[in-house]
Amino acid sequence: MAKVTMTRGKFNGINACANDKGVIAAAAMDQRGSLQKSIGKARNGAAASAEELTQFKSAVTKVLTKHASAILMDPEFGLPSLKEKAPGTGVLLAYEKTGYDATVKGRLPDLLPHWSVRRLLEVGADAIKILLYYNPYEAGDVNTIKHAFIERIGAECAACDAPFFLEPVYYDDDLDDLALAKKKPQAVTAYMAEFSKPQYGVDVLKVEVPFNIKYIEGSRAFGGTSVGTKADAMKQFKEAASVATKPFIYLSAGVTDAVFIESLEWAAEADTPFSGVLCGRATWQEGIPVFAKEGQAALEAWLEDRGVKNITALNQTLAKGAQPWWNAYGGKDNITVTG
Numbered sequence: 001m002a003k004v005t006m007t008r009g010k011f012n013g014i015n016a017c018a019n020d021k022g023v024i025a026a027a028a029m030d031q032r033g034s035l036q037k038s039i040g041k042a043r044n045g046a047a048a049s050a051e052e053l054t055q056f057k058s059a060v061t062k063v064l065t066k067h068a069s070a071i072l073m074d075p076e077f078g079l080p081s082l083k084e085k086a087p088g089t090g091v092l093l094a095y096e097k098t099g100y101d102a103t104v105k106g107r108l109p110d111l112l113p114h115w116s117v118r119r120l121l122e123v124g125a126d127a128i129k130i131l132l133y134y135n136p137y138e139a140g141d142v143n144t145i146k147h148a149f150i151e152r153i154g155a156e157c158a159a160c161d162a163p164f165f166l167e168p169v170y171y172d173d174d175l176d177d178l179a180l181a182k183k184k185p186q187a188v189t190a191y192m193a194e195f196s197k198p199q200y201g202v203d204v205l206k207v208e209v210p211f212n213i214k215y216i217e218g219s220r221a222f223g224g225t226s227v228g229t230k231a232d233a234m235k236q237f238k239e240a241a242s243v244a245t246k247p248f249i250y251l252s253a254g255v256t257d258a259v260f261i262e263s264l265e266w267a268a269e270a271d272t273p274f275s276g277v278l279c280g281r282a283t284w285q286e287g288i289p290v291f292a293k294e295g296q297a298a299l300e301a302w303l304e305d306r307g308v309k310n311i312t313a314l315n316q317t318l319a320k321g322a323q324p325w326w327n328a329y330g331g332k333d334n335i336t337v338t339g
Contacts, residue, residue, distance in 0.1 A: 001334060003336055005336045008161070009162060013162055014163045017126055018090070018276070024069055024204070025277065029078060029081070030129070031280060032074055032076060032098035040292075042288050048292075050077055057077060058084050060287075061084045063308065064283065068089060070090030071092070074093070090126045093125040093127075094129050095153070109131075127163035128163065133168075133171045134171070147194075147200075151201070163203040170187040170208060178227070185236040189239050205244060205247070206248070210237060211227075211233050216229065221255075230266070238272065241272050246328060247327075250267070250274055252279040254280075256285075261313055264317045265317060268321025
């Protein structure tokens, strides 16, 4: 592989989010609207207040960053919680608004109006993250709008010499869960190929496992309806990975810790060159009822027990299968750092 040139800010920022082996073992705590609703549902009452969101995020940060290479946080409710993070833990900050306008077709993205890449770096970000709902087969000009949007973010990150982590999430509002599962492998492969293109300026892809494991025969999570076998899943891992020219990590997408770990075990078995994870709800979602009913101290106690067990099991799985992020560029020695 030819030598790769990377600027100092991007190289250092990605490294800040990785462990000493170059693997990104990050915790995600940038949930906003969904977390508010989940806390309210758990206590059969109103959605969580801004103060409660910060308390929840502070508890997760305090406990889990002792076992994570980085924490993904939102600047709306999460900045105070960063004071609780373990020394040496990297920080990714979300730049997009939570959710999307359901009255407009296409789940179009938008940015937090009071923030810029420069401002996020000033409050402690090592890297910038954008979530993008993306359907490679969307009709009309929806994807043209989204492509231009990501190009602008990439240019802004380049101007500030900040790493850009992009999280495309496949959706199709016209399909049910089973139909989505059938199309997901092709869709994930398509968006990994698209956003590896240089015009977007993406440095790390945060992607979905390229199948829904509950529809895969032979998995522990299999629910009884099949769209494929484990052999199919192994092939889908390889096909999706083959089109990526950037380091990529997996997101947990709201599944349980056990289901996510099984998916990662399969990724390792398929020799998929993934560079780690950004894992959120799989690690801490079972603590939501504890917080809703008993408060922050009870959540911290739950996290010290169950949450630490979850993230420890995840880290053990990563140690067996994840590869350093710089392997995507032919190894650390193949990168020339400038600036």
